[in-house]
Amino acid sequence: MNLSVWVLLFLARSRGGICGSGVAFTKHPTNQTVSQGNAARLGCAVQGLTEPDIMWMKDGEKLYSTDQMFITLGEQHWETYHSVKSVQQQDAGQYWCEVEFHDLTFSSERAWITVEGVPHFLQEPQDVSTLPNVSFNLTCAAVGPPEPVEVLWWLGGVQEGGPRPSPSVLHVQGVNSSVKFYCEAKNTRGISVSRTGSVHIKVLPAAPVRLQVRMLDNNVTLSWKPGFSGYAEVSTCVVQLSRRAVQRWDLPQQEVQVPPHLQVLSGLRSHSNYSARVSCINEVGASPFSSWLHFITPESAPSSAPRNLSFQLSEQHLALDWAGLQEEQLRGRLLAYKVQWTLGGEAQEPLLFKENRAQLSGGGRFFNASFQVSACTAVGCGPWSAPLLVLPPVEVRDQRSHMWVGLLLGLLVATVVGLLLAAAARRRNKETQFGSAFKPPGPESSVSFTAARTFSRTSAELQESTLDSLGINEDLKNKLQDVLISERLLTLGHMLGKGEFGSVREAFLKKEDSSVLKVAVKVLKSDITSSCDIEQCLKEAAYMKDFHHPNVIQLIGVSLQRRPGWRLPVPMVVLPFMEHGDLHTFLLLSRLGDAPFSLSLQTLLCFMLDIARGMDYLSSRSIIHRDLAARNCMLNENMVVCVADFGLSKKIYSGDYYRQGSVSKLPVKWIALESLADNVYTTQSDVWAFGVTMWEVLTRGQTPYPGVENSEVYEFLIRGERLKRPSDCREDIYEVMHSCWSPVPKCRPSFQHLVSQLEALCLSLSPAHPLKEPLLYVNLEGGEGGGEDGARGPEMGGGGAPSWSVPWQRQPETEEKDWLMVGSEVALAIGGDYRYIIGRCGAPEEEPMDPLQVRDDDDVINV
CATH class of the missing domain: 2.60.40.10 (Immunoglobulins)
Structure with a gap:
């Protein structure tokens, strides 16, 4: 014999239960016919294995049993059984045993369990949709055992003919109303009844419902929900559109293949009134039209010039x-x-x-x-x-032409005389940058100075602006009357920050007692100033006028700056000067500045607690901030955080906004889910922004949702994603943060509750110490060092409050004494249009660069 014959013989013996290894089945399962509900038992025995794992198989699948037992018949001889206590139709099938040994599988002979009982259905009759009096077929199939199986039909409660062999097809000539039907399957064991089906008569569909219009840029999309289909497939819908101007103008109707149940409406006029309605069609006909949906298309820029x-x-x-x-x-x-x-x-x-x-x-x-x-x-x-x-x-031109001729002749004579005098003067003197130095004969030179420009300090000044000159409403004017500061009392300094619509400048305010107060002034750009811009700026000031809370920035006053040649004055909002600037820059510099420094977790929690207290105060006064973020929180000299920028921030800062239309911006990565979807802002949406601000604080100024574009934020959030827990952030702090981002606004905590939670967290960190822990910074403002290197802790001022300084805000060791404070009449005389401070070299100070040159411009999307 060759090798292949030996392999075949070996496999045949192994499948048959005998091989050279000594493994053999001594008992095989036998065929059984069992009535439904009775018990069945199959046996199997194997010899030649010490502890065999005998597995039962049914129709090629393993049977798993928790109560399988093995009986010892002798040394290396085992028997096992498979029992079914109450046999049902699903137990019918082919059974056998298998055992594995040395990666070989040995199988017993196969046996069948046949279940006798009432018939079971292989195919039950299904619902039918038909036109009136149109014939159709119904099918019913059932099997035993025992066989044969007969089928009896019932239609509308009436028996249709006599018994028929299974499977059976009932031909119905047609009906004109809905009826119920079913079939009965019968053998010697009993009767089985199928599901009850229905014959539906096809009718016209119902009118579509829930018409909606979605407008994105210049695209208008109409969508709807289909009504009752009429028991027939709806494949087409008709959209009717009309424009309402002086009279209604019906547009050609559009036929739409469905699904999807929507249509992009093209060719619509901008800012026009339209009405739309929809009808859907099945094989019977068209549904009634839906109710008219009225909408106005978005505005656009005018298409023509006047x-x-x-x-x-x-x-x-x-x-x-x-x-x-x-x-x-x-x-x-x-x-x-x-x-x-x-x-x-x-x-x-x-x-x-x-x-x-x-x-x-x-x-x-x-x-x-x-x-x-x-x-x-x-x-x-x-x-x-x-x-x-x-x-x-x-x-008039004829009269003036003679005057122009005379003027030109006079100008020509004056030019010739001037040239002759200039030539003579060059022979006698030499020019300097200040005037003319004449050198008479003799050993010494006498110098005569001729000023290059002169002006009169007694010249008439610009008339000071009042609120009456702005054209704002009387209510706003009355609110601001008592906080108006004269322009003469303000002297603007170097720029602290600059944005698309304005700037923030350091300034000095002369008080009634002649003392000078350092303040910050927000100034709108003159080239975009209009009555609307001014009123928007002053509305923020009116809001801030009534704020009195240590964690909310307070208004000092409002001033109006009159400029030569400008129709409207420039509004200036006067605010307290914040020594350490905005919180976002402070956090960034703690990580990325030239002299990084550490901020303890307790300090960061105190920052968050200050913001929560400020927002709790604002929410108690029914104020919605809408732009809460670390960049809009300021840090004063006592390291206390104040919430700022109530609306004006949308005109000053340009980062992290999503542009809508051409003027409004939204801070996408700080906005709540419902605000992104529906443009609705509440105190709960401010709570969402507070959670993002907590994340900013704990990450020391990182940009939220790193790697996620602004256009992707909504889809990111709608999937249930949220900002991840920052490294080194405790789980209990992250739980407070995460609770602010509940998709259900009412489930978010209130600011009052957040204050309580953060106070408890602060106390848990260091209950024996005050919340505001001292930070050690280099302070050079006083010109004296606390040690050889000048480093020291916070100093106590006259009022007992600590005086803070940080490394990137070091001041010169000696105070500048030669600043020239320029009044408005001098600015007019030298051609300037701004009150400003001259530096020591006689030139205006340059605008400071961002210390890190870090801007979140990537978070701005223009649409």
Whole structure:
């Protein structure tokens, strides 16, 4: 025999139960026919193994039993049984035993268990949807044993014919109303009844419901939920659209294949009233239309420039007129007409007008000026009209032409005389940067100084601005009247921070007792200032006017700065000067500054507790901050955190915002889930932002959701993801933080509860010490060191409060004595447009760079 024959013989013996190893089955299971509900028992014995693991198999699958027992019949001889106490149809099948030995599997002979009982169904009749009086078939199949099995049909409670062999198909000629049906399967053991099915008559579908419109940028998407289908598949829907202007304008209807049940509506006019309704169609016909859904499309910038720009000029006035835009050209709600003009090739300050006409005083100053006009909506301004050149009337030009000839001749004579005098002077003297030094004959030189520029300190100053000159509402004016500070009492210093809409400057305020107070001043940029900008800025000041809490920044006053040539004054909000700046920069510098320093967990908890107390105060006064973040919290000289920037922060700081439209911004990574979805802000959404601020504090200023783009934040949160626990953050602190991010706003803790939790955490860290632990920093403000290297702890001022300083805010060892404080009349004389401080070299101080040059510009998305 060859090798393959030996292998086949070996496998045959092993499958048969005998092999050279001595393993053999001495008992095999036998075929059994059992009535349903009775017991069945199969036996199996194997010889040749010390402790065999005999497994029972059914139809190729292992049977797992917790009560299987092995009986010893002799040395290396074992028997086991498989028992079923109450046999059911699912127990019918093929059974055998298997045992493994040296990676070989040995099997017993196979046996069948056949279950006799009432028939069981292989196919039960299913529901039917049909048109009236259209024939259809019903199918029913059942088996034994015992066989044969007969089927009897019942339709509408009436027996249909006699018994039929299984499987059975019932042909129904048609019905005109819904009926119930079922089948019975019968053998010698009994009867089984199938499920009850229904015959549904197909009808028209019901009207769609829950119509919704979603507007994103210029895309309008209409969606709906299908109504009752009418027992027939709905494959098409019809969308009807009409525009409401002076009269209703029906647009061509659109046919949509469904699902999905939505349609992108294209070609719609901006800022227009539309109505939409939907009907869906099945094979019977079309459903009734849904109710009309009324909506207004988003605004856009105007599509056309105003036409027919004309002027009328007199010595006293210049009147401009132009044609207003039609509704379809305007594409939004008109905010103003913007007029820009140039004179002598230089652009002048643009002007805004509510009507399509403008009356400008001082007509003579507009000679040879060029004007253009554009219409503006909330989204932006449209195209500019063609330039219009303002020229005097013909008779005026003729009169003035003679005057110009005389002026030109006089100018020519003066130029010639000046050149002759200059040539003679160059022979007798030499120029200096300050004037002319004449050198007479003799051993010594006498110097005569001629000033390069002069001005009169007695010249008339600009008239000081009042709240009446701003055009704001009376209520706001009355609220701010008692906090108005004269511009003469303020002297602006170097810039502390700068953003897209304004800046924050250090300043000095002269008080009534002639003492000087160091303050911080928020100033709007002049080139974007309008009545709306001013009113928005002053509304924040009105909010802050009534705040009195150690953890909420308090308003000192409001000042109005008048500038030469500007129509409106620039508002300035005067606030306390915060020694250590904003909390975000402070945290960053503790990690990444030139001289990093450590902040203990107790100190960080105190920062969070200060913010929670401030927000608890604001929420108790029904104030919603909407922009709570570490960048909008300030740190004073006593290391106390104050909540700041109640609305004005959206105009000053430019990082970490999501731009909506063209002006508003949202701090995406600090905004609550419901605010991102529905643009709704509550105290609970401020609690969410507080949780993110806690994360900022514990990570020492890291950007939230690292690696997640602003456009991905909503999808990230809706999946249930949240900010991860920072390293070295205790679990109990993270639980407080995480509770602020509940998807259900009502489940978030209140600020009052957060204050209690944080106070308990602070006490648990160091119950025997005060909450504000002293920090050791280098303090050079006093010019004296506490030791040889000048390092010392906090000093106590006259009032007993500690005086703090940090390494990156070191002051010069000697106080500057030669600052020139420039008054408004001097600024006018030297051509400046700003009150400022001259440095020691006579030049304005440069704007300071960010110490880390770290900005979160990547978190800004323009849409």
